[in-house]
Amino acid sequence: MSSKVAIVGVGCTKVGEHWDKSLRQLFLEASLKALEEADVDRVDAIYVGNMASATINFQQHLGALMADVMGMRGVDAVRVEAADASGSAAVHQAYMAIKSGQAQTVLVGGVEKLTDARPADVEYAAMMSERSEYVVYSGITIAGLNAIQTQLYMDRFNARYEDIVNFAVNDHRNAAGNPYAQFPFPITVERVLESPPVADPIRLFDTTAPADGAAALVLCPLETAKKLCDTPVVIEASVLATDGVNPYERDDVLTLTSTRVAAERAYRTAGITPRDVDVVEVHNTSSIMGVLALEDLGFVEKGQGWRFVAEGQIALNADLPTNTLGGLKARGHPWGATGVYQLVELTWQLRGEAGGNQVDGAEIGLAQSVGGLGATTVVHILRRWH
Amino acid sequence: MSAPAVRREIPYRYRLMGTKCLNCGALFHPPQRICPKCGSKDLVEEELAWRGRLVAYTVIRRPPKGYEDYKPYIVGLIELKDGKLILAQIVDCDIEEVRPGLKLEATFRRIREDGKSGIIEYGYKFRPVIEWNWQKKPNPEK
Numbered sequence A: 001m002s003s004k005v006a007i008v009g010v011g012c013t014k015v016g017e018h019w020d021k022s023l024r025q026l027f028l029e030a031s032l033k034a035l036e037e038a039d040v041d042r043v044d045a046i047y048v049g050n051m052a053s054a055t056i057n058f059q060q061h062l063g064a065l066m067a068d069v070m071g072m073r074g075v076d077a078v079r080v081e082a083a084d085a086s087g088s089a090a091v092h093q094a095y096m097a098i099k100s101g102q103a104q105t106v107l108v109g110g111v112e113k114l115t116d117a118r119p120a121d122v123e124y125a126a127m128m129s130e131r132s133e134y135v136v137y138s139g140i141t142i143a144g145l146n147a148i149q150t151q152l153y154m155d156r157f158n159a160r161y162e163d164i165v166n167f168a169v170n171d172h173r174n175a176a177g178n179p180y181a182q183f184p185f186p187i188t189v190e191r192v193l194e195s196p197p198v199a200d201p202i203r204l205f206d207t208t209a210p211a212d213g214a215a216a217l218v219l220c221p222l223e224t225a226k227k228l229c230d231t232p233v234v235i236e237a238s239v240l241a242t243d244g245v246n247p248y249e250r251d252d253v254l255t256l257t258s259t260r261v262a263a264e265r266a267y268r269t270a271g272i273t274p275r276d277v278d279v280v281e282v283h284n285t286s287s288i289m290g291v292l293a294l295e296d297l298g299f300v301e302k303g304q305g306w307r308f309v310a311e312g313q314i315a316l317n318a319d320l321p322t323n324t325l326g327g328l329k330a331r332g333h334p335w336g337a338t339g340v341y342q343l344v345e346l347t348w349q350l351r352g353e354a355g356g357n358q359v360d361g362a363e364i365g366l367a368q369s370v371g372g373l374g375a376t377t378v379v380h381i382l383r384r385w386h
Numbered sequence B: 001m002s003a004p005a006v007r008r009e010i011p012y013r014y015r016l017m018g019t020k021c022l023n024c025g026a027l028f029h030p031p032q033r034i035c036p037k038c039g040s041k042d043l044v045e046e047e048l049a050w051r052g053r054l055v056a057y058t059v060i061r062r063p064p065k066g067y068e069d070y071k072p073y074i075v076g077l078i079e080l081k082d083g084k085l086i087l088a089q090i091v092d093c094d095i096e097e098v099r100p101g102l103k104l105e106a107t108f109r110r111i112r113e114d115g116k117s118g119i120i121e122y123g124y125k126f127r128p129v130i131e132w133n134w135q136k137k138p139n140p141e142k
């Protein structure tokens, strides 16, 4: 059994509308970058994270398909699906493959291609993370579920929507410095509030937009990584936890229990506390999900997240730099790729390669990736290796 | 959507059948055979309460495929009288009039259609309870 797993190569495409690129081409572009960085031609296994290729792209069997695309016929390859946590769930599988000793070098790529579909089809595909016969059946959307959470949160904790949406504003500010971001420009709270309502009280500029994108990592045991590169980043913990799929059949609609469980296990495995974390990536399909994430990851008390965000404590130069390259709102949210983007970005931060968005002295990073409304959470803790 | 896929959900969609855990008392809709809260396998069928009150709501202005004709529509989180939370569309109520605390009752409605020749799905939506004063006889002259 390998002691530690390290990241030795990362790559991604720009998030956005890639009219001229297919699912395959996106995966290839991100993967080639990661393999070139790691200086590796062939791997023992490929894990592909993807949510919606069947419904949007009429394509399944992504393991074999991407192995073929990468010129690696014969390799062990499979697609991993956990709604919009598919990418991070794929990384979790790759981590376990190396930990078990079954594989030495692994390529993990998250890929999603949504802009070929009509918006109503994308909404429908997004809802496949929820209970099809009952929750989807009600006609609600992801933004709608986030809207109900937002309303309940405002009522219970006396928060205002204009405070909560500072999460989206922070994402946009950070995305302005990210050449791979879908929306690399700043916005204001006023701009969010003036944008059209999507699912009251949620406004368009507090939701994610359909996007294409792919991100990839090359993983190997730390002993190998030290020979391959000067700046390996170690995966100190990779934890996946689940919760009830119906958000309103959980103990508390405003607690992401899967996030709590995954985070507690991850902190214990990594031997750290939330205070040790220098840089964070969370899964904010709307601002409310970002606020709940900060609370359930243990960075701030339940009910205080909105204040923490409104006070600017998640800014690049503040206490807890969060979504430093734009997060789901502004880097973008190509579902099955998002969890891998988070880890690519944390790797840049921990290597000191985040350019104008660099968090000084970042040593430990945490990524929280969520499937649907929290039925799955994957937490990764990364550390710069000295 | 195939006919069997719709038919097998009829008890839950037309009659609000769920299950109740005899060990911890939790209610589930749709039914669970094993209680996800306490792990007990001791569950019985139970019809949910048809009345309740609105806890929170949203107005869907960008609907998913199959719901475009209804927009904008209200979807609410409803606490039934037996304590169960349920998510459903709120109908017979203007967007301007909907508010948390509103008393609601289940009503049988059309949910969606599968194109021009496919199945029409029915099920529960919720509407405001009309407070009826039974003492006051309707005026026959009106």
Ligand SMILES: [Zn+2]
Residues within 6 Å of the ligand: B021, B022, B023, B024, B025, B026, B035, B036, B037, B038, B039, B040
């Ligand atoms: Zn029970």
